[in-house]
Structures are given as C-alpha cells and as structure tokens.
Amino acid sequence: MSADWNFAASGAPSIAPGAAAITARCAASAAHVAIELVAETGSTNADLLARCATLPGPTLLIAGQQTAGRGRAGRSWLSAPGATLMFSLAWKFKGPLQQLVGLPLAVGVALAEALAALGAPVRLKWPNDLLKDGDKLAGILVETQAAEQGVWAVVGVGINLLMPDALENAIGRPVAALPWLAQMPREDLMAALLNRLAATLAEFDDTGFAAFSERWNRLHAHQGLAVAIVDRGQVLQRGVALGVDALGRLLLDGADGRVAVISGDVSLRPATR
Numbered sequence: 218m219s220a221d222w223n224f225a226a227s228g229a230p231s232i233a234p235g236a237a238a239i240t241a242r243c244a245a246s247a248a249h250v251a252i253e254l255v256a257e258t259g260s261t262n263a264d265l266l267a268r269c270a271t272l273p274g275p276t277l278l279i280a281g282q283q284t285a286g287r288g289r290a291g292r293s294w295l296s297a298p299g300a301t302l303m304f305s306l307a308w309k310f311k312g313p314l315q316q317l318v319g320l321p322l323a324v325g326v327a328l329a330e331a332l333a334a335l336g337a338p339v340r341l342k343w344p345n346d347l348l349k350d351g352d353k354l355a356g357i358l359v360e361t362q363a364a365e366q367g368v369w370a371v372v373g374v375g376i377n378l379l380m381p382d383a384l385e386n387a388i389g390r391p392v393a394a395l396p397w398l399a400q401m402p403r404e405d406l407m408a409a410l411l412n413r414l415a416a417t418l419a420e421f422d423d424t425g426f427a428a429f430s431e432r433w434n435r436l437h438a439h440q441g442l443a444v445a446i447v448d449r450g451q452v453l454q455r456g457v458a459l460g461v462d463a464l465g466r467l468l469l470d471g472a473d474g475r476v477a478v479i480s481g482d483v484s485l486r487p488a489t490r
Contacts, residue, residue, distance in 0.1 A: 235404055239277075242408035247415035250275040250306070259285035261305035262360055262373040269362045269369040272307055275418075277411060279304040300379040300394075302406065308418045311367045319426025319465030321345040321359045321480070324372055326432045327417035328355060331410050337395050340438035343458070343467045344480035347376075348438050349393035372414070427463040434460035443488035444469070446478055454478065455488060 236252040243250070251274065258264055261278045263285070268276075280303045310317060325341045332339050332347075339355075340348045347355035358373040378399035380392055398406060420428060434440065439458040446454040446469070456471030466477035467485070 236279075238404035239408050239411065242404060244412040244416075246419060247408075247411045250277050250411065250415055252277045252279070252411075254279045255281070257282045257284065259283065260373075261303060262358060262371050265305050265307040265371045266360055266362055266369075269307060269364070269371070272309075272369075275309070275415070276307045277304060278307075279407065300377065300399075302376040302378055302403070303374070304407070305371050305373040306411070306414060306418075307369055307371045309364060309367055309369050310418075310422050312422065314361060314363070314368050316425055317359075317361065317368065317370060319429070319461075320370060320372075320421060321357050322433050322461065322465045323417055323421045323426055323429045324357050324359065324374070324414065326429050326436065327413045328357070328374065328376075328410065329436050330432070331413035332395075332398075334413075335398060335401075335406070335409060337398055339436075341433060341436040342438050343461065343485050344465070349395070351438070352391045352393040353377075354393040354395065370418075372418075374410075425463075426465045430461055430463050430465070433465075437461075439485065439487065445486045445488055447484045447486050458485070 236254050239252050240248075251272075253276065255261075255264075255278065258280050260283055261280050265272070265276060265278055281299075283303050321344055322341075325345060325347060329339050329341055329347060337349075342348050342353075345357040345359075346353050347357075355374065355376040360371050360373070362369045362371070377392055377394040379396055380394040417429075437458070437460050440460055442458055444456070444458045445452045446467075454469060454471055454476065456469035456476070459468040459470060459475075461467055462477060464477075466479055469476050469478055
C-alpha cells in the first residue's frame with residue numbers, strides 16, 4: 218500500500234478507498250466515526266464547523282492539502298502536499314462549553330502517546346504544541362460551536378512528516394518532522410491516531426481534564442525551566458514552569474509567587490530565547 222492518501226477521483230469529500238481502509242483499522246472506540254478525505258480544501262476546521270448542525274455524529278475530515286490552514290490566535294498553518302498530515306475531528310460533547318477547558322491539552326496527550334507507541338517519542342509544550350528535539354512538530358487548534366444539547370468541538374491537527382527546504386524557509390523558524398513515519402501507510406498512521414483520539418475524547422467528556430493532568434505533566438517539555446508567557450510579542454509573566462493543574466492552567470513560580478496561567482491566546486517561550 219502506498220504511503221500517500223487514496224483520494225476519490227473528484228477530490229470532493231467522500232468515502233474514498235483510503236477512508237474505508239482507515240475504518241477497517243479502527244478500534245471499537247473509533248468505529249462510529251465517519252471518515253472523509255478531500256484532496257484539497259481551505260481549512261478542514263472551517264469545513265466541519267460549517268457543517269456541525271447537520272453532522273450525524275463524530276466526523277473526521279482529512280485533507281491532502283490546506284490552502285488556508287489556521288493555527289491559534291489567527292495564525293496561518295503552512296504546509297506542503299505530502300509533507301504534513303492534516304485533519305480535523307468533529308466531536309459532540311454532552312456538557313456545556315466551560316467543561317471543555319483543558320481539551321487541547323488532553324488532545325496533546327493523546328497524540329503524544331499515540332506517536333510514542335509508533336516509535337516517535339515527543340514532548341508537549343503548553344498549551345497546544347508537540348515538540349521533537351525542542352522544535353515544533355505538531356499543532357492543535359480546537360474550535361467550538363454551540364448545539365441544542367451540548368457543544369460541538371472541532372479538533373484540528375497538523376503534524377509535520379517531512380520538511381522540504383522551501384516549506385521550512387516559508388515558516389521562518391526551525392521545525393521538526395518525522396520522516397520515518399512518512400514511509401508508513403497513511404491509513405495505518407491515521408487509524409493509530411484516531412483510535413487514541415476517540416478514546417481520549419470519550420474519556421474527557423466524562424471526566425474533564427483532571428484525569429489527564431498527570432499524563433500531560435510527564436510529557437511536559439519545559440518542566441522546571443525558566444519561561445516567559447507572551448501575548449502578541451509582549452512578555453506578561455516570567456517564572457519557572459511547574460506543569461499544569463487539574464484545569465489545564467500552567468503553574469508558574471515567579472518573582473511574586475506562584476500563579477496559574479490560563480491559556481487564551483498567550484504563548485510560552487523558553488526564557489533563553
């Protein structure tokens with residue numbers, strides 16, 4: 218089987234042969250997820266958000282290429298065909314919006330654990346990045362939409378499998394990739410990630426982030442290190458990162474004592490950078 222996706226001829230979202238192959242590899246936790254593949258789209262998150270009201274249940278949308286991929290705080294997610302695994306998973310939660318606090322961190326735990334099982338150990342950067350050897354490997358964007366009963370969350374993920382020079386130059390900073398996983402059949406890789414994600418989202422719906430905080434802290438890239446909390450280029454706080462609490466807030470020991478930082482649109486930077 219090729220490492221590339223097997224798209225439908227039209228390129229429109231469909232139950233392409235590749236989608237059926239993923240479904241065949243799904244565990245019970247993900248067997249109810251509808252899977253669609255599209256060769257190119259603007260943003261898989263935007264596509265699923267526009268369809269939440271009509272989705273029959275959990276839906277995974279995978280794109281070969283995104284022309285308007287989004288990251289946190291309105292940033293762009295740059296990618297290249299065949300170099301990045303890009304997908305969004307729409308999942309309806311039974312609780313209100315405030316119960317989804319910490320969801321991006323739980324998703325990070327799921328992805329990190331799935332990649333480790335495939336021989337690719339990574340670390341987590343608060344609040345929503347995966348790092349390999351200190352450089353960004355993957356990003357997570359969670360967007361929500363209210364529903365009559367509960368709330369829809371669309372979990373967008375981009376993972377660098379290859380990093381062509383042209384793409385790294387366009388990004389403008391060092392980034393990481395997993396070239397050995399790029400040789401793995403895409404259906405096998407996607408099924409492994411989906412199985413872990415579906416189990417995680419179901420557990421999160423019952424427990425919230427508290428059940429994941431210790432697992433996140435074991436994967437914390439900056440545990441015990443001096444960091445700065447930045448908002449649009451302005452340093453808001455400095456201190457030593459101590460991990461996260463049961464709500465997903467970053468605990469920071471600073472000059473004025475210990476504080477709990479809520480993610481919002483702020484970013485974390487190592488103090489040496």
